[in-house]
Every structure is written in structure tokens, then in C-alpha cells.
Amino acid sequence: MPADPVLDAAAGDQLPSLEEIRALPKVELHAHLSGSITQEKLIELLARRGNGDTFTPFDCRLDLSNALEKCFDYFAKVATVVTDLQALRESTLHVLEFFAADRCIYLELRTSPKQFKLNAVESDGVEVLTTKLQYLQAVSDSIQEFQSQAQARFGFVMEVKVLLSVDRGRVTSKESALQQIDDIVAMHVQYPNLVVGIDVCGNPSKPTVLPYLIPALLERKDAFLKLPITFHTAETQDDEESRLVLSSMRELNIRRLGHVCFFPDECREEVLKGGIHADGGCVGIEICPTSNLVTRGLKNGLADHHFLDWWKKSDHVLLSINTDDTGLFSCDLSSEIHDLARAFRLSREDLIEIQRQALRSSFHPEKQRLLETFDAMLSSSK
């Protein structure tokens, strides 16, 4: 969002500048791998293919019509270039570097593992698919490669964990939901230290598949009980679906909710009241400012965002500010935080508090250590 001198002056010295926010250590909990590939990188990968296919960069904030359709067109376009393990490794590395360059100290990256067709030479003319485990292996390789160079390049080592996504777009029956869940459980067994949770995502403008998905998750809950879930919820208006997610939170270990743009008032009040989880744990609320602005079509800007419905409303809620899809939304973590800070006059202390809340709601097994790292980096950024 361009600078607004009147607004910035009204906020006085309290309003942190974009540069100050860039210097802060930050936390990203809601980033989809494919959507985080920048448009420039997409163009570069397409050009290298040399088959004449191109991509015209766009800024979704400039035209809010058919927003969700355009979002899912972007993911489809990415899928036409990330068609093999090498392209996956390269684009994952690119996304990790993008977040580290913005001083993100902890990235919880989510993705739905795919199977790629081997080319005719590799497969001797027979159709052979790579496995989902190979997909995760490629992501893991890129994380290791990134981390081996991170200290020298960025002056710190960003921690990275992975959430495996259940894509509701690929759920057509309870069986297909079970298949995705079983694949996730199997990948978690192979990568117990890397995979720290499950994400439920996918096009919310399509008819709900939760009547298949929730029973499938319940059927397998013993298999993934150690994996907490974050659930895309109320990205579009579907009150019945929101109520179903809310009523399943305890049993399914759903610890965070993504977007919650159209969460019904009574559902929000229940979350704010606390007591959702038997252990008294908080509920994480993942806000994605530009994504929410675009998909909700907020013509007056972020001032109409639902952030204030949650911020400082309850000790039972932990907020995080996230990017969702940095490539698609032409944003980064600092710009998202900055835009929200300007819209709601958030101070540096507020922003630091939100980063701490994000860390506390992360699925990382060593939150205390991360909080200490955060504090140490914070004092060195003053």
C-alpha cells in the first residue's frame, strides 16, 4: 500500500516504518509453498522451459473482481512449471530465501505433496509418477541446503517446519479424503521432525466437502493425534461449515483457524470465551491481510478488516499476521505487517506482541527456545 502522509502523521512516532518492521525478527505461520513463488520467479522458470508459454504479472489489489478464481488460476499456472522434483527444489529454495531476506526467523511452510510425471526418457516411455514422499524429500533437501548457507548469507538461520495440506479441491468422497490423510500420516512417519502439523485448505468457493472430510479425519484421528491441525475457516461465508469446524476442534486437535473472515459472531464469542481444548490451550487465529482484503473484496481497504474482532479481545486467542501467498499477492511479511499497522495504528510494541503470540501458537515443538531466539534477535535489532 502506498504511504499515506496524513495517516502516518496522525499516528505520530508510534507508527513503525516499513524499514523498522523489516529489521524486526518475524514469524510466518500461514504460507503456501506454490503461492509463495514470486511472479518474477514464475516468469524465469517459464522462460527457461522455452516452450513459448509466458505469464503477465498482475497486482490482485487493483481489480478485486473474481478474486478467488484468479487466486486459483495462479496456483494452476504454478503447477504448469513446477512439474518435476528439480523445479520443486529450486522454487522451494527461492521461497526460503525470500522469507529469510525479510528477517523471518521461523517459517511454517505448508504444501500439499504432488506426484510428477517422469519424462519419457527417464521412464523409458512408460508413464511413471514420482511419489509424494519424494516431493517431501525434495522440500526437505532444499531446507537443508538453505540452512547450510543461511548464517553466511543472512546472518542467522531461519527455522523451517512443514505442515502437510489436505486440499479440499481433491476431496470428492470420504475415501479420497482418507487417502490424503493416510498419505500425510505416512509422510509424517518418515519425517517426524520436519512435519509438525496438518493444514486443511483449498478453494472455499466450491461446494463444501466437509461432510466427507470431517468424518474421514475423525476416523483417522488416532493415527495423527500428535499432529495438530490448522483449518482454513470462513474464508467465504458458510455459517454451517464454520459451526462444523468449531464443534470438531477439540476432538480433532484443531489448534488454529486460518482467515476467519466470515466467522459467525456466536462462533467467535465461543472461541474468545475459551475452553475449546481440554488442556486449556489457546486458539491461534491466522490473519492474512492482503489475501483477506482481496478475497473479501474490501473496497475501502484494510480498515474494514476483521482484525479488531480478535486483537486484545481474549487471553484465549493467539494472533498471527501472515502472507498466505506472497507471489500471488505481491507482498512480503513486512509489508503485510506494515499495512495492518497503518490501518489499525499498531505500535512497535503491538507488533512485537503479535510476533510472540505467533510463536506461542506455532506447531514448533520447542517454542520456548524460539522465543529466546526471538528476544535475542530483537535486542540486537534495536
Ligand code: 6MZ
Ligand atoms: C485456500 C489456499 C489459499 O499446496 O501447491 N491455498 N487455499 N485459500 C487460499 N487463499 C487465497 N491459498 C493457497 O500451494 C497451493 C495450494 O494452497 C492452497 C490451495 O489449495 C492451493 O492449491 P501448494 O504448495
